[in-house]
Amino acid sequence: MQGLLDDDKDTRDLESSIPSPNIIMQLFSPIVTSQHVMASQFGNSYTSMKFQDGTNMVFDEYIGYTFIYIAIKEVELMRRTLGVCVSIVRHVCGPDIAILKTNWQKVCLVSSLLDAWSNLRNCEQSILTEAVEQLSVNAEVASSVLKVLHDACDKLKSSQPEFSNLHVLLLVGSKFLSLYSSKNAHDLCASDILLMILLCWVVNNKRKHDRLEGNDNSESNDDDSDILLPESSASKSDETKLNFGAKLATPTSEDITDLFRGSRESSVNEGLSSLTDDDLYSQLLFLGCQHNYTANAVHIFELSDSINLITIVEATNLSISSGLCDSFHYLNLINNLQFQRDLDELKPAFENLDIAIKKVLEGIKKNRSNVGNDVDMCQKRLQTKWDFVRKKYSDLLRSRDLEVVLQIEANISGFLETLKELLRLTCFDRNFLKQGIDVLTTVGRLVRQKLNDFSDFLKVKALKNFTLGSYPFLTNFRNMIMICVLFI
Numbered sequence: 001m002q003g004l005l006d007d008d009k010d011t012r013d014l015e016s017s018i019p020s021p022n023i024i025m026q027l028f029s030p031i032v033t034s035q036h037v038m039a040s041q042f043g044n045s046y047t048s049m050k051f052q053d054g055t056n057m058v059f060d061e062y063i064g065y066t067f068i069y070i071a072i073k074e075v076e077l078m079r080r081t082l083g084v085c086v087s088i089v090r091h092v093c094g095p096d097i098a099i100l101k102t103n104w105q106k107v108c109l110v111s112s113l114l115d116a117w118s119n120l121r122n123c124e125q126s127i128l129t130e131a132v133e134q135l136s137v138n139a140e141v142a143s144s145v146l147k148v149l150h151d152a153c154d155k156l157k158s159s160q161p162e163f164s165n166l167h168v169l170l171l172v173g174s175k176f177l178s179l180y181s182s183k184n185a186h187d188l189c190a191s192d193i194l195l196m197i198l199l200c201w202v203v204n205n206k207r208k209h210d211r212l213e214g215n216d217n218s219e220s221n222d223d224d225s226d227i228l229l230p231e232s233s234a235s236k237s238d239e240t241k242l243n244f245g246a247k248l249a250t251p252t253s254e255d256i257t258d259l260f261r262g263s264r265e266s267s268v269n270e271g272l273s274s275l276t277d278d279d280l281y282s283q284l285l286f287l288g289c290q291h292n293y294t295a296n297a298v299h300i301f302e303l304s305d306s307i308n309l310i311t312i313v314e315a316t317n318l319s320i321s322s323g324l325c326d327s328f329h330y331l332n333l334i335n336n337l338q339f340q341r342d343l344d345e346l347k348p349a350f351e352n353l354d355i356a357i358k359k360v361l362e363g364i365k366k367n368r369s370n371v372g373n374d375v376d377m378c379q380k381r382l383q384t385k386w387d388f389v390r391k392k393y394s395d396l397l398r399s400r401d402l403e404v405v406l407q408i409e410a411n412i413s414g415f416l417e418t419l420k421e422l423l424r425l426t427c428f429d430r431n432f433l434k435q436g437i438d439v440l441t442t443v444g445r446l447v448r449q450k451l452n453d454f455s456d457f458l459k460v461k462a463l464k465n466f467t468l469g470s471y472p473f474l475t476n477f478r479n480m481i482m483i484c485v486l487f488i
Contacts, residue, residue: 028068035059035066040339048075062086064332065097081118088113091195094286094293094427095328096420109202109283116201124174132193135175135462141454142178145170148450149180152443156311157182160436162370165314169193171200172462173306186294186318192287196298200308203281203300280441282433284315286325295321295427301444304455306462309444315432319363324423326356331416338405343397350393357386360422378422385415 019027031049039045039061049057058078060067067089069082092110093099100107117127126133137145149168156163165185170177174197179188281300286293295315303309315321330353337346364371364379389411396404451458 031057032066032068039066040336043340048079050075058082060086062090063095063097063328064335081114084117085110085114087191088117088195088198091285091287094295094423095325096423098420112202113195113198116198116205120174120198120201126174127194127197130191130194132190133175135172135177135458137177137458137461141457145178145451146180148447149178152309152447153180153182155443156436156439159439162432162435163313167310167312169196169310169312170303171197171308171310172458174201175462177458185314186288186292188287188312189289191289195285195287196310196312199283199298200300200310203302203308204306206281207302280437280444282437284428284430284433286321286427287312288322291322291326292318293322293325294318297433299440301441301447303444303448303451304459306459307451307455309447311440311444313436315429316426317363317367319359319366320426323356323359323363324419324427327353327360327419330356331412331419335412338408341402343400346393347397350397354390357382364426372425375422375425378418378425382415382418382422385411385418389415 035046045061046059048059051057054072056071056073056075056078058069058075060079060082067082067086069078069085071078088110089097089100092106092113100110120127122128124133149170153166153168156166156168165182167179167181167185167188169179169188176193181188283298285296285298287296288294297313297315299311299313301309301311330349333349334346334353337343337349361379361383364375389408392404392408392411395401396408
């Protein structure tokens with residue numbers, strides 16, 4: 001620490017103070033540099049380090065970024081924690097990890113989701129084993145819930161043209177109750193549902209905090225206040241803090257009749273006055289698995305305490321989202337191969353990158369009716385820059401002249417920035433979150449009315465996921481009496 005901290009500071013002040021990021025960078029930059037060289041030049045990166053004082057350090061990588069976890073804990077637990085962290089970052093940021101440097105909301109969201117995992121793994125077996133737990137209910141209740149979700153999905157699709165591919169999911173606490181997906185929606189992975197559980201935990205904690213503090217409409221200084229807030233709480237600039245989910249007016253009786261025929265009029269009329277202050281919490285996330293990622297708008301609506309209705313709407317088609325993720329992946333792979341001067345392995349990586357870029361451009365052309373002018377201009381710039389870079393790579397593979405690599409490196413940064421811009425305009429388009437907010441809130445309120453009769457049963461059932469059954473106790477009791485009589 002010599003030269004990094006002031007010499008005139010008291011020892012007790014040093015123990016209580018938090019080092020600045022610059023000091024942390026200087027302390028660990030030699031290890032990070034060594035890790036980067038081992039990974040890029042030799043393909044043999046570190047997995048963990050152990051120190052004499054009991055401190056352990058584990059490493060992981062994603063899209064060229066190194067993740068490090070330092071703690072005095074078991075190495076296996078640290079590896080698992082770091083793996084969960086990388087997975088959360090992949091869902092929140094997609095392939096553009098650099099956005100964490102400028103977007104404070106995403107930083108807070110990643111941190112809160114990791115806190116949610118750390119808390120739930122200590123009390124929920126499903127999170128500890130990374131498995132989705134199904135809430136066991138009888139066939140009648142399961143059928144009723146599924147029908148409600150089916151109706152909600154149909155009304156959302158018919159009311160909002162952009163909601164062609166969507167999932168409607170119901171969670172009770174950390175347990176999965178039911179799911180209905182539209183016909184052409186891409187399947188959800190188990191990891192996607194686990195992420196929804198973590199996200200609901202963050203939102204529920206935010207709601208509880210607001211209710212306790214009585215600051216539903218005021219700004220909070222906690223990190224949680226930067227996550228999934230309604231628009232009325234906005235105070236920071238759009239560059240650093242994104243807020244969605246404005247409070248909406250109560251639906252009229254005509255809206256209720258048209259959107260959800262079959263609701264009991266008495267239940268609707270009794271509940272309308274208490275539904276006027278609901279907030280819809282929304283976020284843009286990447287879901288899916290490797291080479292099959294989709295960009296989605298996730299909307300969370302509270303039906304009751306610990307019961308959440310989650311609507312997942314695909315923001316772009318699969319060609320655009322998965323093509324962009326593949327482009328970042330192969331671009332990072334090519335960068336490492338260039339650093340190693342491995343031209344033999346460079347050719348298949350370049351061909352895969354070319355396929356990924358074509359996939360993105362074709363996906364935009366197929367979705368031309370929903371593409372704005374900014375996306376159209378961006379994809380044209382991407383096409384122009386890629387044509388130049390592709391020509392240089394073709395020259396490199398044909399001539400094997402390493403001086404061409406310098407020309408590629410001089411132009412690849414501009415191509416990468418255009419790729420990030422296209423990712424932001426298509427997969428992280430904030431305007432998409434605002435589409436259909438009125439319909440989402442209205443349908444959420446109506447689903448609440450439909451499930452109001454057995455919401456308490458579901459909450460109790462979630463506390464102890466038991467099943468009820470009948471046993472032939474009377475028959476056994478009679479047999480016991482007969483045995484006793486014989487012995488007498």
